[in-house]
Amino acid sequence: MLLRFTKMHGLGNDFVVIDGVSQGVTMTPELARKLGDRRFGIGCDQILLVEPPTTHDVDFRYRIFNQDGSEVEQCGNGARCFAKFVRDRHLTGKSDIRVETASGIITLHVRRNNLIEVNMGVPVLEPEKIPFLADHRQTRYPIEVLGQQLLVGAVSMGNPHVVLNVESTATAPVDTLGPALEGHALFPNRVNVGFMEVLNRHEINLRVYERGAGETLACGTGACAAAVAGQLQDLIDSTVTVNLPGGSLEVSWSGEGEPVIMTGSATTVFHGRIRI
Numbered sequence: 001m002l003l004r005f006t007k008m009h010g011l012g013n014d015f016v017v018i019d020g021v022s023q024g025v026t027m028t029p030e031l032a033r034k035l036g037d038r039r040f041g042i043g044c045d046q047i048l049l050v051e052p053p054t055t056h057d058v059d060f061r062y063r064i065f066n067q068d069g070s071e072v073e074q075c076g077n078g079a080r081c082f083a084k085f086v087r088d089r090h091l092t093g094k095s096d097i098r099v100e101t102a103s104g105i106i107t108l109h110v111r112r113n114n115l116i117e118v119n120m121g122v123p124v125l126e127p128e129k130i131p132f133l134a135d136h137r138q139t140r141y142p143i144e145v146l147g148q149q150l151l152v153g154a155v156s157m158g159n160p161h162v163v164l165n166v167e168s169t170a171t172a173p174v175d176t177l178g179p180a181l182e183g184h185a186l187f188p189n190r191v192n193v194g195f196m197e198v199l200n201r202h203e204i205n206l207r208v209y210e211r212g213a214g215e216t217l218a219c220g221t222g223a224c225a226a227a228v229a230g231q232l233q234d235l236i237d238s239t240v241t242v243n244l245p246g247g248s249l250e251v252s253w254s255g256e257g258e259p260v261i262m263t264g265s266a267t268t269v270f271h272g273r274i275r276i
């Protein structure tokens, strides 16, 4: 079978996006790994599969697979690319789109300037729901990794994140602490690892070592998790610019019980077909 796909990115976090509405696709971990392989396949950080909805009150179902084949709950940069994809491919004409993900329904708004605003939902802070093995909720948790005692924030944006405060993202030990924390025994489903440098109350730098993909040029849910973790420590205000290696996002959070709003761009690179 020849599978039609579109290569897209959100600030360099790159995706193979597949229209599963007008072509039949059965995604498996093996197929996701093949598509994601940068040498033997197309190459991407995540594979996004757009499907018809399974309930009446949403427009689409959107599934996310990491490069390592694991299916995951949420992807912020992917959500913006999903919105651009369904409009560009004429799967919808709406500028407000509701979509089912594995972690619930999110809503997206495509602005006139083509930036996409995503309501990423209410962050989850209870350890057992992240999931994170801790006795009780704290702003920062002590954790031992590679012989060091660290303090980390823990947040779920549908998918699990830890956030470390660092002096400088340029020198942060992303390559060593990233994989060590990703597979840490206290995170039963593994975890995405953010390294946050607070520049001032309105701006942070961030690098993210993603679960199932390694360090990426940007992580949308990571940006949201860092904004939440930074605000809970009273280091930043409710709206921040998050500078990632691939570009910047704006993230707003009005506090406990409120949803996180993320705004940024989405870019199409090319369309193709691959025999599977």
Ligand SMILES: N[C@@H](CCC[C@H](N)C(=O)O)C(=O)O
Binding pocket: 013, 045, 046, 064, 066, 072, 073, 074, 075, 076, 077, 078, 159, 160, 192, 210, 211, 212, 213, 216, 218, 219, 220, 221, 222
């Ligand atoms: N790149 C994404 C997150 C993709 C999923 C993540 N690696 C996970 O395993 O949870 C984003 O932009 O949010």
